[in-house]
Amino acid sequence: MTYRFPDEFWWGSASSAPQMEGASRRDGKSDNIFDYWFSIEPERFHQGIGPAQTSTFYDRFEPDIALLKQLNHNSFRTSISWSRLIPDGTGEVNQQAVAFYNSVFDRLLAEGITPFINLYHFDMPMCMQARGGWESRDVVAAYVRYAGLCFELFGSRIKHWFTFNEPIVPVECGYLGHFHYPCVVDFRRAVTVAYHTALAHAGAVKAFRDAGACGEIGIILNLSPTYPRSDTAEDSQAARWADLLLNKSFLDPALKGSYDPELVALLRQHDLLPEVADGDKAQLMAGRVDWLGINYYQPRRVKAKEQACSGAPRTPEDLFDFYEMPGRKMNPHRGWEIYEKGVYDILTELRLGYGNPRCYISENGMGVEGEERFIGPEGRVEDDYRIDFIRGHLEWLHRASQEGSACCGYHLWTFIDNWSWLNAYKNRYGLVRLDLASQVRTIKKSGYWFAEVARNHGFN
Numbered sequence: 001m002t003y004r005f006p007d008e009f010w011w012g013s014a015s016s017a018p019q020m021e022g023a024s025r026r027d028g029k030s031d032n033i034f035d036y037w038f039s040i041e042p043e044r045f046h047q048g049i050g051p052a053q054t055s056t057f058y059d060r061f062e063p064d065i066a067l068l069k070q071l072n073h074n075s076f077r078t079s080i081s082w083s084r085l086i087p088d089g090t091g092e093v094n095q096q097a098v099a100f101y102n103s104v105f106d107r108l109l110a111e112g113i114t115p116f117i118n119l120y121h122f123d124m125p126m127c128m129q130a131r132g133g134w135e136s137r138d139v140v141a142a143y144v145r146y147a148g149l150c151f152e153l154f155g156s157r158i159k160h161w162f163t164f165n166e167p168i169v170p171v172e173c174g175y176l177g178h179f180h181y182p183c184v185v186d187f188r189r190a191v192t193v194a195y196h197t198a199l200a201h202a203g204a205v206k207a208f209r210d211a212g213a214c215g216e217i218g219i220i221l222n223l224s225p226t227y228p229r230s231d232t233a234e235d236s237q238a239a240r241w242a243d244l245l246l247n248k249s250f251l252d253p254a255l256k257g258s259y260d261p262e263l264v265a266l267l268r269q270h271d272l273l274p275e276v277a278d279g280d281k282a283q284l285m286a287g288r289v290d291w292l293g294i295n296y297y298q299p300r301r302v303k304a305k306e307q308a309c310s311g312a313p314r315t316p317e318d319l320f321d322f323y324e325m326p327g328r329k330m331n332p333h334r335g336w337e338i339y340e341k342g343v344y345d346i347l348t349e350l351r352l353g354y355g356n357p358r359c360y361i362s363e364n365g366m367g368v369e370g371e372e373r374f375i376g377p378e379g380r381v382e383d384d385y386r387i388d389f390i391r392g393h394l395e396w397l398h399r400a401s402q403e404g405s406a407c408c409g410y411h412l413w414t415f416i417d418n419w420s421w422l423n424a425y426k427n428r429y430g431l432v433r434l435d436l437a438s439q440v441r442t443i444k445k446s447g448y449w450f451a452e453v454a455r456n457h458g459f460n
């Protein structure tokens, strides 16, 4: 069977400023929350490797963009670092940062690679976190100013923008899961953080349109379909709550400009609603996107709680449980499920339930622990497992497109193995292997394979 995609289909990969730039304390950049956190609790990070140890894109972007070209990318996503561009969060623009980003964008464009630019990838400037982070409305205003400056400074080069990457992650990991800084566990504060992030997103979209900027603006959401364990009313309700809290809480404002009434009722029932100010409703409505990025890694399997939670829920997981479905296909090199059809289910839901918005798969990928085990005699990683992974997802994407989905591209996570939050280099995702000590890059087997798929706009 031949899987052929349109000629204008976007092929590429994604990364982010905090995960690949390095130079985390150079040329005027201030700390983001991860830089700061590493400075006080390095033992939290896998092998004590912090955000300064990257593939040093800041210094090596020219050869790296040549590599992107060799991989036949027609597009590449990265982010701008707020703490590099405006070191004190609200004040002067750092001209060294402007020069750096302009050089990167010029280089990408010169190579025929369209830059997709995201404004925020978990990397709150520490000075803004100290002022309350997303719990503060002042930080929302500061973010909207930062976004407006980016449109002004880089709008002549960048036509494909995103406000946030996976905005639910800082909520889940930072305010519910004790996993990211500031390591708070508080459902009410988490809801406020999510609400303010949605307002910040909407404010940036409005600023983009008010400025008459040309191009398109969207948001990148990690959509994980929630499948109930059974079709009992209890399991179905549990899966519905998980979906509302973890997917729809950002999807609905982004596409419909408002929240699902069932989500509002659930939060009201538990006295979790955030403070709403005059004008918020209109702002959310103005934040509807032109297009959507979808990050998909694995689904969530959900079941009802054995015992319903009596008092107020402390976290969403007081309302439902995740469970390990027997027989599910697992990534043997990392404990995540592989369920390729999830891509099709997401795209079908968007087509049937949300008016088929223009979208693309902005992240999908396979993390592998101990990937050096797969280095073959030629010195490259023989990652057939990654080729199978990508192919499986592309087959389902193709099917969704045949049925009418408006999905217009596929980006793999990631380009070169990159630093990843607490896991550092534990799970490798790249099309290109990074030797951290020597900084040598070696294209993996999947990189050569993906380059051919991108060149041919498909595969057999």
Ligand code: BGP
Binding pocket: 016, 019, 165, 166, 169, 222, 295, 363, 367, 413, 420, 421, 423, 427
């Ligand atoms: C996504 C993030 C990426 C990246 C990826 C892999 O959620 O957008 O930044 O980290 O997940 O996750 P991990 O590195 O934790 O395996």
